[in-house]
Amino acid sequence: MFDINIRLISMLGLLTIIVLAGLILDYRNVATKPIRTGMWLAVLGITAGIFLTLSAVLPENEFFGRVFSQVRTTQKVVALTFDDGPYPPYTEQVLDVLKEFHVPATFFVIGENVKKHPELVSRIASEGHQLGNHTYHHIDLLKADRKVIVDEIDSTNQAIIAAVGTAPHLVRPPHGFRDPVVLEVMAERSLKVVEWSVMSRDWTNPGVEVIVDRTVSKVKNGSIILLHDGDGIASQASRAQTVEATRRIIQTLLAQGYKFVTVDEILTKMEDSKG
Ligand SMILES: [Zn+2]
Incomplete structure (x- = not known):
């Protein structure tokens, strides 16, 4: 049977050939009438390449398929999500802060870290937070073949099941990167792909003030x-x-009247028809 894997990398490869062919045609003055067909072919190829790349990396883009980056709602609700853990002592410290304010959050955990610290994953779940899959080795899924993607997702689900007894139904691909095959693997497992709408680049450690300002200034209902x-x-x-x-x-955000919810809860607040 024909199994066509639509990958960003293969599409970009094909477009590179089209661009090169266009440039060669233009350089050799083939097909110059009525316009410079070769040059325009190259321009079209570059434009399509940029468009497809942005579709794979921009968190809110849905060209390749449905992802959840924010929710359109009139309610003052936001969802906090934490990636790349569990990682002592910081995961515990985040959990302590969340507990202090009675705020739920969603943790997209890395399988290898789950394996190292299952007790932390169990604490996350027992304190009412939600868990999501963030792959086993935090790899760029755009560069991985289907089998590797499947392994990354399934082994992380198994690690989470071993720690807390249930499988997650949310996934966040590392860096948010996805293409049609990545989304297909997630859909086969009924995993909702969760991106984000507010990012402070906190992983670069730019300073507490900067992280807070970048976050708070961008937050709106459903973020x-x-x-x-x-x-x-x-x-x-x-x-x-x-x-x-x-x-x-x-x-x-509490002082501004926002309520914190898990990703599951915020998705129930969706007020558009696509929900
Ligand atoms: Zn990550």
């Missing part, structure tokens, strides 16, 4: 906020800034 309690599979960088920023973000 999904991206933060990091972990540091990939390297688990080297400090997440102390994120811990402190989390506290201040929660304080500020």
